[in-house]
Amino acid sequence: MESCLAERLFSKETQSGLKVYVLPKKDYNKIFAMYSTNYGSIDSEFIVPGTGEHLKVPEGIAHFLEHKMFEMEYGNVFDKFSELGASPNAYTSYTNTTYLFSGTSHFRESLKLLLEFVESPYFTEESVEKEKGIITQELRMYEDEPEWQLLLNLLKCLYHKHPVRIDIGGTVESIQNIDVETLYKCYHTFYHPSNMILFVIGCIDPEEVFELVEKNEASKGLSPQAEIKRIYPEEPTTIHKVSHEVKLDVNEPLFLTGFKDADVGSDGKALLKKEITTELLLEIMFGRSSELFERLYEEGLIDDRFSFGYEGHKDYGFCTIGGETKDPEKLHGELLGCISSTIEKGIDIEDFQRVKKKYTGEFISGFNSLEFIATNFVSYHHKNINIFDYLKVLEEITMQDVTERLNSFFDFSRNATSLVIPK
Amino acid sequence: MNQGKLTMGFRTNTKYSDEDYYSLMVYNGILGGGSHSKLFQNVREKASLAYYAFSRLEKNKGLMIVSSGIDFDDRERAIEIINQQLEDIREGKISDYEFDSTIKCLVNSFKEAADNPAMIISLYLDGILNGVQRSTKEIIENLYKVTKTDVVNVAERICLDTVFFLNKK
Structure with missing residues (x-):
């Protein structure tokens, strides 16, 4: 385990393939648990295991499913969590789709409830129709957020076909087709334990968690599931629109510029290294301590909402x-100019070391x-990355x-x- | 604009330093402080009018704000449902579930605060600003003492001051 972090991770894989992780933190008052499936908005096309049916589903269904999970035959599971004094979300x-709760008491009951509700799908026509109204308002809320639209449109420019260019929630039109x-x-395709992970952190004993999970599983008698076949369209490395x-x-x-990564196909440590390396570069060129940031800020071309990031899967x-x-055009020119001159002059070793620190x-x-x-543990896990490798990978990155x-x-060109x- | 933003501002006539501030916290929780609350259950779940419908206290100013994002045409209906919830609390129509869940939720949030440096600082700051330092232990003890009658009592002092609706052109 990472010595400077002084953390000890306990893990177990159950018979059905569920990976369970517990990180005890006995000096904290609470526990925080996440039950997550490797299924998100980009998984809109797949082969149904068992029947072999090739299915293309309406956009926004993963998110819709997330909303509906909270509905049980007896009512809404939010109510049960409230009775335990726990906050679910x-x-x-x-x-990926993740269900979580945090609580300062009734840990066993809350954990059992988390497993229970995620493992009990219950959908009726009436509740599906009602949810369409709620999600429509959620989508409209995002439509009114300029920064959300800014990013969504950038993704539509960068990608020709890949489903990452579609809003996670779908559209008001697409969700009408959900049944x-x-x-x-x-x-049933994506919520099989072999595609899921349970992560629990806080003042709890790992053995207690493993026992609870195994008892829960034993009562279910699940059959194993073959690997899920996900279908993604062929996406060229070129961009769709400038x-x-x-x-x-x-x-x-509001201005947002982006670069499409042509280097794709890896996950695990290679992806982690690529992610950190790219973020270090962005920080060196555009971070708060960079010469460019200071100059553009003083000139009034940017303000403290200026930011950057890299997302890699x-x-x-x-x-x-x-x-x-x-002045968006001027800002664009400055950013590209900075990249060109950094490529030409090379990176300053002092900047590199400072940003690593x-x-x-x-x-x-x-x-x-x-x-x-x-x-972070959960989202990295879905990319086959162990969060505890982060510091070592960061340290080993060279000039x-x-x-x-x-x-x-x-x-x-990418x-x-x-x-x-403004209107 | 794709969605109407409704905001209702109330004067609570209760200060952070008042003894019945705890009752006001419980009142706010019952009205719109989470998924167990009247606003969430009635405006969102039952009427399907909104994705978010909540109330929060501006504790250092004695204000309460109710907020919801709705279709432009649902404004009157939403205000009607919201007013009904306020009326219900004034009349003591608070279920055991609403009351107990609120207490549990509030107690939980103060226990979690002790895990979070920024929240510890914030709590001390509130104490300094209002001239009354309360530990999380003290707050939790006092929350458990609040009764439904106490909630109805603070409800009676709450007055609507302003309704703001951000509409499309």
């Missing part, structure tokens, strides 16, 4: 850089938060690594831009 991302039968098919602009009710233009990856600006510090301090550990990535990733401008 859930979220759907492009690649009970399809919900069950998606559930730019996209919309007019919304904003006071100042097995089959896709992209970075984003942007914020609010009164920053990321080390940020990661370690993140370990004060149970949510940070759980959320050569960042230089190679700098020269290969920032290809201007750059697209999204704009939101």
Whole structure:
């Protein structure tokens, strides 16, 4: 285990293939548990195990399914959690759906309840129709958020066909096509324990958790499931569109530019290394301590909402850089100019070392938060990455690594831009 | 604009430093402080009008804000349902489930606060600003003492001040 973090992780895989992880933190008052499936909005096409049916499902169904999971035959499971004084929640991302709770008492009961409700699909026509109304309002809420639209449009520019270009929640139109039968098919395909992980952190004994999970499983008698066949469209490395602009009710233009990663196909440590390397590069060029940030900030071209990031998965990856600006074209030019000159001059070793230290510090301090550990453990796990490898991988990244990535990733032919401008 | 944003501002006439501030916290929890609350159950789950419908206290100013994102055409209906919840509490129509869940949820959040440095600081700051330092232990003890009658009593002092609706052009 990571010595400077002083954490001890306990793990077990059950008969049905569920991976259970427990990280005891006895000095905390609470426990935080996440039950997550490797199924997200990008999994809109797959072969149903058993029947071999090739299914293409309505956009937004993974998210819809997440909402409906809370409904049980006896009512809403939120109520049961409330009675235990626990706070449940859930979220759907492009690649996984996660159900969680945090609580300071009744740990066993809350954990049992988490397993129970996620393992009990219950969908009726009436409740599906009712949920369409709620999710429509959720989608409308996001439609009113300019920054959400900004990113969505950038993804539509970067990707021709890959489902990452579709909003996680789908559209108001697409969710109308969701029905009970399809919900069950998606559930039975992706919610098998072999495709899932349970992560528990806080003041709890690992043996207690393993015992509870195994007892729960024994009462179910699940049959094993073959590997899930997911179907993704062929996506070229080229971008779809160079730019996209919309007019919304904003006071100042919002700008977001991105690069599409042509280097795809790896997960695990290779992906982790690539992710960290790319983030170090972005930090060196555009971070708060960079010469570019200071100059553009002083000039009033950007403000403190200026940010950047990299998102990497097995089959896709992209970075984003942007914020609010009164002159989007000028900002774009400055960013590309900075990349060109960094490629030409090379990276300053002092910047490289400083940024490595920053990321080390940020990661370690993140370990004060149970949510940070759980959320990142789970999302990394779905990419076959062990979060406890992070510090070592970060430490081992060399100047050569960042230089190679700098020269290969920032290809201007794979750059697209999204704009939101005032009406 | 794709969604109407409804915000209702209330004057609670109860200060953070008052002894019955605990009752106000419970009131707010019952009204709109989570998935067990009247707003969540009635505006979102039963009427399907919204994805979010909640209330929160502006504790240092003695205010309470009710917020919900709805279809433009549902404004009157949403306000009607919200007013009904306020009326119900004033009349003591609070179920054991609503009451008990609120207490549990509040107690839980204060216990979790002790795990979080930023929240510990925030609690001390509230104490300094309002001239009354309360430990999480003290807060939790006092929350358990709140009764439904106490909640009805603070409800009677709450007055609607402003309704704001962000509409499309």
